[in-house]
Amino acid sequence: MIVILKPEAPEALVKDIVSHIESIGLQAHLSRGQFRTIIGVVGEEEKINPEQLKSLTGVEQVVPIMKPYKLASREFHKEDSVFEIPCPISGSVKIGGPHCLAIAGPCAAEDEEMVHQLAREVVAAGATVLRGGAYKPRTSPYTFQGHGEEALKWLRDAGKANNMPVITEVMDTRHVQVIEQYTDIFQIGARNMQNFNLLFEVGKTRKPVVLKRGLAGSISEWLMSAEYVLSQGNRRVILCERGIKTFETSLRYTLDLSAVPVAKSLSHLPVIVDPSHAAGDRQYVPALARAAIAAGADGFMIECHDCPSKAMCDGPQALLPDTFTHLMKDLTNIASVLGRKFSTTPKP
Amino acid sequence: MIVILKPEAPEALVKDIVSHIESIGLQAHLSRGQFRTIIGVVGEEEKINPEQLKSLTGVEQVVPIMKPYKLASREFHKEDSVFEIPCPISGSVKIGGPHCLAIAGPCAAEDEEMVHQLAREVVAAGATVLRGGAYKPRTSPYTFQGHGEEALKWLRDAGKANNMPVITEVMDTRHVQVIEQYTDIFQIGARNMQNFNLLFEVGKTRKPVVLKRGLAGSISEWLMSAEYVLSQGNRRVILCERGIKTFETSLRYTLDLSAVPVAKSLSHLPVIVDPSHAAGDRQYVPALARAAIAAGADGFMIECHDCPSKAMCDGPQALLPDTFTHLMKDLTNIASVLGRKFSTTPKP
Amino acid sequence: MIVILKPEAPEALVKDIVSHIESIGLQAHLSRGQFRTIIGVVGEEEKINPEQLKSLTGVEQVVPIMKPYKLASREFHKEDSVFEIPCPISGSVKIGGPHCLAIAGPCAAEDEEMVHQLAREVVAAGATVLRGGAYKPRTSPYTFQGHGEEALKWLRDAGKANNMPVITEVMDTRHVQVIEQYTDIFQIGARNMQNFNLLFEVGKTRKPVVLKRGLAGSISEWLMSAEYVLSQGNRRVILCERGIKTFETSLRYTLDLSAVPVAKSLSHLPVIVDPSHAAGDRQYVPALARAAIAAGADGFMIECHDCPSKAMCDGPQALLPDTFTHLMKDLTNIASVLGRKFSTTPKP
Amino acid sequence: MIVILKPEAPEALVKDIVSHIESIGLQAHLSRGQFRTIIGVVGEEEKINPEQLKSLTGVEQVVPIMKPYKLASREFHKEDSVFEIPCPISGSVKIGGPHCLAIAGPCAAEDEEMVHQLAREVVAAGATVLRGGAYKPRTSPYTFQGHGEEALKWLRDAGKANNMPVITEVMDTRHVQVIEQYTDIFQIGARNMQNFNLLFEVGKTRKPVVLKRGLAGSISEWLMSAEYVLSQGNRRVILCERGIKTFETSLRYTLDLSAVPVAKSLSHLPVIVDPSHAAGDRQYVPALARAAIAAGADGFMIECHDCPSKAMCDGPQALLPDTFTHLMKDLTNIASVLGRKFSTTPKP
Numbered sequence A, B, C, D: 001m002i003v004i005l006k007p008e009a010p011e012a013l014v015k016d017i018v019s020h021i022e023s024i025g026l027q028a029h030l031s032r033g034q035f036r037t038i039i040g041v042v043g044e045e046e047k048i049n050p051e052q053l054k055s056l057t058g059v060e061q062v063v064p065i066m067k068p069y070k071l072a073s074r075e076f077h078k079e080d081s082v083f084e085i086p087c088p089i090s091g092s093v094k095i096g097g098p099h100c101l102a103i104a105g106p107c108a109a110e111d112e113e114m115v116h117q118l119a120r121e122v123v124a125a126g127a128t129v130l131r132g133g134a135y136k137p138r139t140s141p142y143t144f145q146g147h148g149e150e151a152l153k154w155l156r157d158a159g160k161a162n163n164m165p166v167i168t169e170v171m172d173t174r175h176v177q178v179i180e181q182y183t184d185i186f187q188i189g190a191r192n193m194q195n196f197n198l199l200f201e202v203g204k205t206r207k208p209v210v211l212k213r214g215l216a217g218s219i220s221e222w223l224m225s226a227e228y229v230l231s232q233g234n235r236r237v238i239l240c241e242r243g244i245k246t247f248e249t250s251l252r253y254t255l256d257l258s259a260v261p262v263a264k265s266l267s268h269l270p271v272i273v274d275p276s277h278a279a280g281d282r283q284y285v286p287a288l289a290r291a292a293i294a295a296g297a298d299g300f301m302i303e304c305h306d307c308p309s310k311a312m313c314d315g316p317q318a319l320l321p322d323t324f325t326h327l328m329k330d331l332t333n334i335a336s337v338l339g340r341k342f343s344t345t346p347k348p
Helices: A011-023 A050-054 A112-125 A149-162 A173-182 A196-204 A219-230 A259-266 A275-279 A282-294 A321-337 B011-023 B050-054 B112-125 B149-162 B173-182 B196-204 B219-230 B259-266 B275-279 B282-294 B321-337 C011-023 C050-054 C112-125 C149-162 C173-182 C196-204 C219-230 C259-266 C275-279 C282-294 C321-337 D011-023 D050-054 D112-125 D149-162 D173-182 D196-204 D219-230 D259-266 D275-279 D282-294 D321-337
Strands: A002-005 A027-032 A037-042 A059-063 A083-086 A092-095 A099-105 A129-131 A166-169 A185-188 A209-212 A237-241 A271-273 A299-303 B002-005 B027-032 B037-042 B059-063 B083-086 B092-095 B099-105 B129-131 B166-169 B185-188 B209-212 B237-241 B271-273 B299-303 C002-005 C027-032 C037-042 C059-063 C083-086 C092-095 C099-105 C129-131 C166-169 C185-188 C209-212 C237-241 C271-273 C299-303 D002-005 D027-032 D037-042 D059-063 D083-086 D092-095 D099-105 D129-131 D166-169 D185-188 D209-212 D237-241 D271-273 D299-303
Touching: A002 A011, A011 A027, A011 A037, A027 C027, A027 C037, A037 C027, A037 C037, A050 A059, A092 A099, A099 A112, A099 A321, A112 A129, A112 A149, A112 A321, A129 A149, A149 A166, A149 A173, A166 A173, A173 A185, A173 A196, A173 B173, A185 A196, A196 A209, A196 A219, A209 A219, A219 A237, A219 A259, A237 A259, A259 A271, A259 D282, A271 A282, A275 A282, A275 A299, A282 A299, A282 A321, A282 D259, A282 D282, A299 A321, A321 D321, B002 B011, B011 B027, B011 B037, B027 D027, B027 D037, B037 D027, B037 D037, B050 B059, B092 B099, B099 B112, B099 B321, B112 B129, B112 B149, B112 B321, B129 B149, B149 B166, B149 B173, B166 B173, B173 B185, B173 B196, B185 B196, B196 B209, B196 B219, B209 B219, B219 B237, B219 B259, B237 B259, B259 B271, B259 C282, B271 B282, B275 B282, B275 B299, B282 B299, B282 B321, B282 C259, B282 C282, B299 B321, B321 C321, C002 C011, C011 C027, C011 C037, C050 C059, C092 C099, C099 C112, C099 C321, C112 C129, C112 C149, C112 C321, C129 C149, C149 C166, C149 C173, C166 C173, C173 C185, C173 C196, C173 D173, C185 C196, C196 C209, C196 C219, C209 C219, C219 C237, C219 C259, C237 C259, C259 C271, C271 C282, C275 C282, C275 C299, C282 C299, C282 C321, C299 C321, D002 D011, D011 D027, D011 D037, D050 D059, D092 D099, D099 D112, D099 D321, D112 D129, D112 D149, D112 D321, D129 D149, D149 D166, D149 D173, D166 D173, D173 D185, D173 D196, D185 D196, D196 D209, D196 D219, D209 D219, D219 D237, D219 D259, D237 D259, D259 D271, D271 D282, D275 D282, D275 D299, D282 D299, D282 D321, D299 D321
Parallel strands: A099 A129, A099 A299, A129 A166, A166 A185, A185 A209, A209 A237, A237 A271, A271 A299, B099 B129, B099 B299, B129 B166, B166 B185, B185 B209, B209 B237, B237 B271, B271 B299, C099 C129, C099 C299, C129 C166, C166 C185, C185 C209, C209 C237, C237 C271, C271 C299, D099 D129, D099 D299, D129 D166, D166 D185, D185 D209, D209 D237, D237 D271, D271 D299
Antiparallel strands: A002 A037, A002 A059, A027 A037, A083 A092, B002 B037, B002 B059, B027 B037, B083 B092, C002 C037, C002 C059, C027 C037, C083 C092, D002 D037, D002 D059, D027 D037, D083 D092
16 A cells, blocks of 8 residues: 655654554555655555545545455466356356356246247257346336246246256345245346345355446446455356446447456456347347457357347347357357357256 | 337338337327338327337337336426425424435444534534434445444434434345334435335335435436335435546546436436535535535535544545534525525424 | 556566666665565656556556646646736736636627627626637538638627627637637637647647536546646636536536536636536526536636527527526625625726 | 427427428428327428527427438448558558458657568568557647657658558648648547547548547547548548547546447448557457457557557557467457458558
8 A cells, every 4th residue: 555645744644654554563665755755555455444544634645556355356366267057957067267158048037938938049059058037127116027936937947948057136135045046146237236235145155146247337346346245255256247337328338348358357257248238239239249259258148039029128139049049159159269168058 | 209210111010010009009190201200109108118119120219208207207296395304302304495404424323422422513513414324335345334233223312312313324125124213214325226126115114215326327217216216105205416437537426416407307306415425535525515505406415524534434525523514604605595595403 | 656566576677667767867665565566766757658667567557646737736836826818998807716707608609790799798797708609619510610700800899899808719720820819718629628739829829728628538638738738838728617428418418516626626727617518408507507606616608699599509508698697696696605706897 | 300399388389390390391290199299300300400499498309310420321321331542552452341451550650660660560460551650649748749740751661661551640730731641541539539620621632531439429429520521522431449438447448349330330431449549558459459350340450569668658558569460360360250351461
């Protein structure tokens, strides 16, 4: 940590800060320049509350040196994390390192038949994990909010029928238990990236967590949210970029693909991309999915629907299974340019 | 709702859309231009799912005419809402219309004595509602997370001692009940603006709710979140602008003061401003507070601390009670230029 | 300047950097922490190109200590700058320190009569400087681009008739000379905040310059652009906040009123606000203008028009002279709460 | 164009608008809903100034139907534009349709030898166009501003020696002529995207123009700027995405790769990507370049340097020629997944 004082900071302040630093067992290095004095803190900087130092009159800036996250950081875990996710019937799929993961399915689990139908279609195209919403975060209180536990059952059954792990969103600390019973991966949505109590709760389970980046979440805040989960002992966190809010309104959000290599350089955790929610328009999903894999993403999450104009939510962004099948071929080829491979469904 | 077709949209699509519109009891008005056909929907547009129309190949754009919120909208409630908030001993304070509300107190309730001390100081300066955090949303899992129920008791007691209603943040659906017992106003923090289950839960209570705007929340989404609370029968929602994320990093967030007149023109609900969290630096809090009242805000929420460099959180933004006292005078004078008055604490 | 090395940086790099620093006459202070080495540079840090240091493999971050601007900085000029702007007939108006400046007039100078008519109306309401566009930056090449030199004459004559200095926008280095002949203040528009050659050219004149903040201009970049003008010897730069691009689309831009106290704390230059362009809608101009003065702005720039629905550009944001007259009273009262006064037109 | 009236709009306003529309030879279609009246304008909507309609009291919103750009629009030019750019000795390179273009070279042309050396290296790696700055837009007035005309000569000579067309930035209307003599492609930098006079000037030449997207430029505004060039008869405009300003600060800008498919769907013009300026850090350039080509970009512009830590500007983002050589192979392979090919240098 480096403490930069204002030009007019009195000598007494310098002494106070130095003795405060030393009183907690750290060392203070003074650098007196022409205009300002700078105090370097040597030792475990997490012992100091930077806000308290910044609150002192005469302190201009406090520059942390260490990253605020630890377990999520590549400094403490040099190698890429590789996770195995067990399939419901037999075998498992991998993500991380050379392994890419293809997650696909409907936005919402609308009824039993559609879930089974789509699961068959996406597994045939090469997806290995089935997505589907049971509890839906909707902007309006008057719209469809998901079929809840019933939908969880449809998803579990369709997962079993195709040997696909299932991922679904959890929005409420009170739902963690019931969702845990039916699904294989928790999804934390963008709007809940900083729902800290929810992060603690999924951190206490031992199921993998896909943590979407918030619409205003900096990469550093996103990794801090991952740290919430990791701090509870759950090591399988998968980061998911899905677009941020910017001034550009031609698509729903601005997909920040630089977040892929940046997050991967700061963290050992796998990073996937959800081009469907970013675009909000199926016309742009294939280009963004290709770009995501080319940027080094460890997989993707894509929404499909057999009849988008009847979809209960997010129809405009859903791919037809046919388009998805073609896209999956391109993605496989691009991955292979980078020396990577999509995990395949283990034959039961 | 207006449906704009692509230039190449076939006649069959036009017919399909028109008959769909008529089949649900609405009217379709066709406008055939040189390049495009436009279909106007006349009737209760909420009967139509715009996403389904947008999912059709050949549809370029769907423009809604009605606002997506109703109870929050000024169209359905022309006059400013004025709320009375009962004080713990006697009387009440008002917000809305000509009445402004001054909310002040510490970021976190750190211990019993500091809460009582600060309550006395802010009430002496002219604040009428006491703020204080018991459950704190913190970016890092390793930092102080609030004193929980104990802190709620300190706040309630300090509120009673000064006849001040108390406001505190609720972060988890599981905490709504306990917080309801001790406090007078729920605060929904910026990170939970779209925690829809939490909004439903506070909507089921009958205590006022201060709903902070999310860091990436558009004004329209903010009003939709208010609608979540209102839709459950709780009519006392107070909107609170507290800064949004932009490219500018000189302060923690960019306080969007245009949100005050815009939200007030779209909605009848009172709008207050939290300059402390927006600035993150006490040096700028007074200027932003003055600007907020001049922009027409119905009040403010400001953090104070007797010794910011010992504060357990957000010390850099806390005002000394003395500064707050001076500021309160300026704010009162600016309010009076606009023909408005701050509510005062009823004498018990 | 502080150079933070990566954990894996070799000792040889440390030595190289230290000897580079010493070779240009500066001192290097080493701080070796548990994980990283930090090198503090003591001396005139502008002698070092931080990009070259950052280009070295093994350097993680380079933190400048000094501000990149000098002449614009409050560190080198502690007191508020106060500028006198001569009026065409007699006397002058002041801006800075306790003096606020009211600038008003049409968006574009449309014809001779309207310019004269509006000048009379805004001066009657209390404005002291006349604004009006002769060269208009328009998003579309097919729309009205301004009446050029003819409009400059109308403005000069109307300015003389009312003893008002005139401000107009300059967009092209080739126009600096002709505009200088006719007007008293150059305006650099938001889109040209980083048109560096244009900044140099107006810096070579001795007429005051109103420098609008770019739509994506950070406060620091804005002050660097002011430095371009100042570096050529023209000391009368007035900063003008007029809204930035953010995700919020309810108004044309997001007016960043925190930029007022922030820029004023970093710089001695006066800061004014243009609420008209920020809002793009006259309904919100008065609230934003009041907030600007309450935030400490040294004045404003507002567009007026006698018949907005016939305006050749920006009609929706133009105030009727009558509304402006009422607003001016509020602004005067708010300024006086802050101990400030609007400059008045000297009687010829 | 659709005009949406406020609920309280009087009947007289409806009549006024309708007769105004009809008076200029267009048709008005009325749709009277339960709450609002909507007026559709049928005919050449560019005859109407939407701002004037929006200025009328009682008008809530004016929704344009037509895009504001024409020559840049895919509606008026269905097929991808393919441009041929003549090489200085013989033959030409192509961009657009199936042809991708690789542009590389130093940020600034620092001296004659380095320009020749880098030109040889990038052409060997597969680049076909040489970039290099002679006039540099710098944030600070105190830093290196480019070697001007001398640098233009170095670039021209190095281009001739390797049969590479040369691209360089133009920042000032006064420099268009001299730059035109020495180079083959004009580059308009991000800060000048809305320097409208400069756009007109390069539009009057007959050399291709690479138009970078501004840091706050919406895709629609970017296409309007292209329209400025096209409107003067210069049809060879190449759009270049290079990052926008957002709240995310881990890299210099946020590269908006969705702009590639979006701009290509709205326009027939080729779209390239500059990952160097977006990232500001060479570590991330390869991932972003791969993503750009995978997203469908028609080429790229990348900065290289033989010794980044001695570079006069932007060293941290410069690739070593060796890294560029490897990257070029990946890019060629990804392009071929999409059925595309990089243009190669014609043998003289």
